[in-house]
Amino acid sequence: MSFLLTRSSNKTPGLPPPTAAATAYRHTADLLRPKWVFYAIVAYIGLAMIVRFFSAASAFLRLRRLRAATPASEDGAVTRNNKVALRRLPAAGVTAFRSVAYRWKVPLGDWHHMNGLTFFTAVAYMVVLFSFSFTNAAHNDPNLWSNRVSHVASLQWTFVIALSGKNNIISLLTGISYEKLNIMHRIAARSVMVVAWAHGFGRIRIRLVGPDSMKEVHHLLGLVSGIAYLFVFFLSLRPVRKWAYDFFLPTHIVLVLLTIISAYYHSFNFKYYMWSAFVMWAFDRFCRTLHVAYNARVWRYLFLQKNNSTKAEAELFDDDAIRLTFHLPAPWRPGHHVYVTIPAVSRWPLEAHPFSIATHPREQQVNDGNGRRVVLVIRPQGGLTKRLADYLQIGVPRELTLLVDGPYGTPPSVLSYSTVILIAGGTGASYTLSYLLDVINNYKSNSCAARRVVYIWAVKARSNLGWYGGALETALNTAPAGLSIEAHIYVTQHDVDEKASEGSDGGHDAKGSTAPFQFTHGRPDVAKILTDEITSAREDISVGVSGPMEMAMLARKTMNNFGFGSVLRGTASVDAHFEMFTNT
Numbered sequence: 001m002s003f004l005l006t007r008s009s010n011k012t013p014g015l016p017p018p019t020a021a022a023t024a025y026r027h028t029a030d031l032l033r034p035k036w037v038f039y040a041i042v043a044y045i046g047l048a049m050i051v052r053f054f055s056a057a058s059a060f061l062r063l064r065r066l067r068a069a070t071p072a073s074e075d076g077a078v079t080r081n082n083k084v085a086l087r088r089l090p091a092a093g094v095t096a097f098r099s100v101a102y103r104w105k106v107p108l109g110d111w112h113h114m115n116g117l118t119f120f121t122a123v124a125y126m127v128v129l130f131s132f133s134f135t136n137a138a139h140n141d142p143n144l145w146s147n148r149v150s151h152v153a154s155l156q157w158t159f160v161i162a163l164s165g166k167n168n169i170i171s172l173l174t175g176i177s178y179e180k181l182n183i184m185h186r187i188a189a190r191s192v193m194v195v196a197w198a199h200g201f202g203r204i205r206i207r208l209v210g211p212d213s214m215k216e217v218h219h220l221l222g223l224v225s226g227i228a229y230l231f232v233f234f235l236s237l238r239p240v241r242k243w244a245y246d247f248f249l250p251t252h253i254v255l256v257l258l259t260i261i262s263a264y265y266h267s268f269n270f271k272y273y274m275w276s277a278f279v280m281w282a283f284d285r286f287c288r289t290l291h292v293a294y295n296a297r298v299w300r301y302l303f304l305q306k307n308n309s310t311k312a313e314a315e316l317f318d319d320d321a322i323r324l325t326f327h328l329p330a331p332w333r334p335g336h337h338v339y340v341t342i343p344a345v346s347r348w349p350l351e352a353h354p355f356s357i358a359t360h361p362r363e364q365q366v367n368d369g370n371g372r373r374v375v376l377v378i379r380p381q382g383g384l385t386k387r388l389a390d391y392l393q394i395g396v397p398r399e400l401t402l403l404v405d406g407p408y409g410t411p412p413s414v415l416s417y418s419t420v421i422l423i424a425g426g427t428g429a430s431y432t433l434s435y436l437l438d439v440i441n442n443y444k445s446n447s448c449a450a451r452r453v454v455y456i457w458a459v460k461a462r463s464n465l466g467w468y469g470g471a472l473e474t475a476l477n478t479a480p481a482g483l484s485i486e487a488h489i490y491v492t493q494h495d496v497d498e499k500a501s502e503g504s505d506g507g508h509d510a511k512g513s514t515a516p517f518q519f520t521h522g523r524p525d526v527a528k529i530l531t532d533e534i535t536s537a538r539e540d541i542s543v544g545v546s547g548p549m550e551m552a553m554l555a556r557k558t559m560n561n562f563g564f565g566s567v568l569r570g571t572a573s574v575d576a577h578f579e580m581f582t583n584t
């Protein structure tokens with residue numbers, strides 16, 4: 001504080017000197033406003049925790065109610081009188097919230113998709129950040145706000161860094177997955193950059209402390225921090241992340257460290273504002289190291305001198321997919337994914353890529369100490385996955401050493417819904433297959449409310465079914481009789497030997513034997529499938545989609561046709577979750 005009083009010039013050139021009251025308020029605001037912004041965010045996180053609590057409680061009550069309902073009471077066609085029923089108001093309200101918060105896409109152009117809730121959160125964040133930073137300064141005098149904004153920015157880094165981590169406290173508290181928080185990480189980081197640079201411009205406007213001030217090390221460090229921050233901004237724009245992810249990630253980590261460490265030494269009295277940012281970063285790195293060590297069974301090496309690495313069997317299919325099979329000691333849930341590093345083809349030790357787990361943790365009754373079987377199916381792209389495909393030979397399994405970090409994600413449970421609809425395209429089936437297995441397993445142990453499952457999978461060729469080694473067929477063949485499962489495989493590009501038979505045919509898998517699903521040539525009519533299911537369901541529905549963007553957009557659009565008014569008149573309320581295989 002003494003530094004601020006002695007080193008700051010009292011008068012901004014070209015502006016009248018601030019009044020004594022304004023100067024006095026400035027010192028109070030320098031101290032309090034950064035904290036107010038912080039408290040506002042903590043309050044918002046608290047609100048998200050309350051929403052999480054109520055949604056978990058409602059899922060629990062729904063599960064209990066539906067499990068208690070006798071199957072007989074669910075028989076028969078659904079008849080609706082189409083009249084408004086006020087007792088449906090809570091369900092209709094939840095539907096309206098979901099429509100606006102999760103399914104409404106803010107039109108920001110083709111290059112960006114943001115749902116209503118993220119948009120609202122982003123706008124609210126900017127309003128709070130900028131208003132607490134810049135308001136209440138007479139004549140917009142930088143003398144009154146230039147130090148304050150730097151304190152606001154310093155304290156914000158705690159959130160910015162927390163929002164970036166795979167293991168972060170906000171995700172733990174709110175149940176929001178780190179991938180979704182990552183969007184807020186970018187928005188917050190860019191807003192804070194504006195505030196941090198405002199500090200720089202403000203100080204320049206006040207003329208810093210004297211003509212030689214730029215020779216002072218701490219001012220130079222401020223400049224280094226600001227320039228590094230600008231580089232962080234430009235090198236993290238979407239095209240860079242999309243087309244050069246391997247370049248983006250290491251440069252991002254180095255530049256962010258440079259930004260924060262130089263800001264730390266630039267700052268005088270408020271260094272402690274930045275400690276928590278370092279703690280957040282260290283927490284994430286510590287958890288990730290722990291995950292990798294645990295999954296590699298390091299204790300076996302340390303105490304038993306046994307080989308500790310994770311060995312995977314890798315297989316390349318002629319239809320351009322790779323299957324990795326290995327054992328994972330860490331527990332996981334359907335919908336989870338893991339980050340995999342493959343030393344044989346990774347370019348640098350931290351090059352880890354996310355893939356969804358297609359197997360169910362209860363597939364193996366006993367965990368023999370090596371963990372449970374995990375299958376990942378990978379569609380080669382242009383980087384690590386292509387190098388992996390080049391490393392393998394079609395049809396010749398090869399053993400690979402892996403480092404596995406995870407599992408990650410906060411996938412929702414579908415067990416409390418009476419109808420579960422799962423729609424996938426290509427390798428998106430890893431995500432939906434794990435949910436199908438979850439429903440079947442839990443139905444057997446009477447811990448699930450689902451009575452009906454609709455499983456839709458669009459593949460390019462029938463041979464794609466081989467990716468999961470018959471897991472889908474086995475699951476459907478062993479499904480309990482009381483659970484109605486409709487499985488449709490849509491083949492979008494014909495194999496040579498399939499061209500003869502057009503239209504829909506039932507029941508032959510890739511090897512030609514009888515299969516428990518229906519084959520149809522062409523794309524699934526997602527809108528019709530969803531409309532039919534929603535209008536004929538008695539109870540709330542869960543819809544899970546994992547596939548191309550167009551598939552998800554169509555599903556969202558269809559679900560939005562059954563909004564507030566429709567649910568009030570008796571239509572089932574729909575809860576949807578999407579895995580788009582992208583967090584960039």
Ligand SMILES: Cc1cc2nc3c(=O)[nH]c(=O)nc-3n(C[C@H](O)[C@H](O)[C@H](O)COP(=O)(O)OP(=O)(O)OC[C@H]3O[C@@H](n4cnc5c(N)ncnc54)[C@H](O)[C@@H]3O)c2cc1C
Pocket residue numbers: 241242243245246337352353354355356357376377378379380381382383384385386427430580581582583584
């Ligand atoms: C939660 C999640 C689950 C996924 N599950 C699967 C799956 O089961 N099967 C599957 O085939 N694919 C899955 N993906 C996509 C898969 O991670 C990418 O295709 C893969 O990382 C591309 O690697 P590459 O170096 O060959 O890609 P590149 O050709 O370098 O890039 C292709 C695309 O992948 C993105 N990408 C590259 N590296 C990463 C990374 N480390 N993290 C996130 N995105 C990256 C790029 O931004 C680009 O958009 C999943 C992605 C996510 C986010």
